[in-house]
Amino acid sequence: MPTAPPTFAERLSTTFWGPLLMDRAADGARALRYLPKLRPEAHGVQVEVGRAYGPRREHRYDIYRPTDATGPLPFAIYIHGGGFQFFDRRSHWAMATEIARRGYVVANLDYRLAPRHRYPAAVQDVALAYAHLADVAASLGAVPGQCLLAGESAGANLALGLAIASCWQRPEAHTRQVWEAPMRPACLLPACGYLQVDSPERHAAHRPLGSVVEARVHAVSRQYLPDHTPPLPEHAFASPLRIVEAAAHTKALPERPFPPTHALVGEVDPVVTDTLRLGAALQQLGVAVEAPVYPGRGHTFHALPFRDDARRAWQAQMDFAARHLPPGT
Secondary structure (H helix, E strand, O other): OOOOOOOHHHHHHHHOHHHHHHHHHHHHHHHHOOOOOOOHHHHOEEEEEEEEOOOOOOOEEEEEEEOOOOOOEEEEEEEOOOOOOOOOOOOOHHHHHHHHOOOOEEEEEOOOOOOOOOOOHHHHHHHHHHHHHHHHOHHHOEEEEEEEEEEEOHHHHHHHHHHHHHHOOOOOOOHHHHHHOOOEEEEEEEEOOOOOOOOOOHHHHHOOOOHHHHHHHHHHHHHHOOOOOOOOHHHHHHOHHHHHHHHHHHOOOOOOOOOOEEOOEEOOOOOHHHHHHHHHHHHHOOOOEEOOEEOOOOOOHHHOOOOHHHHHHHHHHHHHHHHHOOOOO
């Protein structure tokens, strides 16, 4: 069945108000970093910017470290969200700072964005970054061999894909370098994940979204994966939730232990069902999983760590992380 043409609201979302709002949000997030009380340095975190993990200009990452660290620290990789189209590592400094100040060395990644670079560009990029970071972890002041994988929204999708590629031996070309990398995810934090790009109409079936929000959800799928209907085998890592659910259904246990997972989500998040389904599938596979739903909260509500509800969410997920990959000092 061919993909239906975009609605007027979706075309408007894709060409005007969606990019405009996202660009202003990104600019605002970057600017907040320079307020004296919000600077990473004010929270005991130093930042090294612009390291390369590959040949393209998008293949860059920043390193966040606790200023007073006395030795190697556990490693964390953070992958930003933004519907596979917006934001970058600089707009997500607050997330990297939150993890680093709790005792981790954090690599905060960029990757190629849609619609200029559609699927599988982002998947290939984060796989390349993972392999690179596995090789250089010790030189970054991190303990090699294990890592915390984290991301939100589209970044949660990409982080989940990395966890899958590290634990199941898959046929896709990009997964080999993840499987062979000398590093394993010890904990996974996929927050508010958009984990299945195909069939975006399923979200409105769960709860009426309103034309504007529904158009935005459809625009994300169409811009990242234009031919998302029907789902095809070569598109598997656009919808990593389907891989996990298929494994749970067939009892195809991973060759390596899947990392304990804490997947927070807001109750009124338009894509809340993806997180709920992930939690259920991982439970069937015997994975240690928590999928807390925060009442009345929307998509990526935890992105402003200075808010009370966001602080509680961060505390809960970092407490979970600490049980499985203890922070350093």
